[in-house]
Amino acid sequence: MKEIPSTTADKWFYEVKGQRLGGIDEPEIIALIQSGKLGHASSVWKQGFTDWVRLEDTPLRIHLDQLSPPPLTGQHVNNTLVWVLAFAPILGLFLESFVAMLVYGDENRAMDAVADNNFFYITIALNILLSVLDEKRLQKAGHNTSAFKGWVWLVPVYLYQRAKQLKQNLAYFGVWIGCFVLMLLSTAV
Structure with missing residues (x-):
């Protein structure tokens, strides 16, 4: 995992177990998604975002959808x-x-x-x-x-x-x- 440099445009940051990691390029974050280290509910941020967002709410979602469907929503889970x-x-x-x-x-x-x-x-x-x-x-x-x-x-x-x-x-x-x-x-x- 890389140390966090000063934020620059087009660099992605992500959260793992309460730690802010990143400052990585898009191909690197896509590799983390494809390896399963980041998923639908993972928090990410990049310049231009007002706050941390779920990975599934970003344009990177297309890489998630290639791996597996999203979790069932609360209304579809058997309770x-x-x-x-x-x-x-x-x-x-x-x-x-x-x-x-x-x-x-x-x-x-x-x-x-x-x-x-x-x-x-x-x-x-x-x-x-x-x-x-x-x-x-x-x-x-x-x-x-x-x-x-x-x-x-x-x-x-x-x-x-x-x-x-x-x-x-x-x-x-x-x-x-x-x-x-x-x-x-x-x-x-």
Whole structure:
């Protein structure tokens, strides 16, 4: 990677992992696109731009389109799994109750165990599993999930970042928060 010289006309700059790189000619940036190092959502800048823009919003888009189609837009991504994830705190509580009944065989002991959070790991595992599966589904839809891939274990952050990247409303994020609060209230009683 080259050091950034003073900006000149026709030089392209690009961002990789929070670092501003570049000051390269168009053939060099095209080579980065063709090698897969830069994609649709990559941020680029050159003289004449008021701010950093997505590569897919520049004339360089033609080089992206030669490689692969763009990611599916938010309205075309299947959201069934993310809606199951939105209700996962409540679904996890039901699953905890079911497992507790299998383990204890007595409804009172099972409900006491659930209230004491003896099976909390089931809800956590369900949330993480659904997040990972949803993230894999987004990758198959062509989205670069590297920005929030590490957050799948922290579900509300994942849901928030997912909604922002897909330009969707925060409904499933809000439902998850509501279900989480309901789960907390039901186990506190």
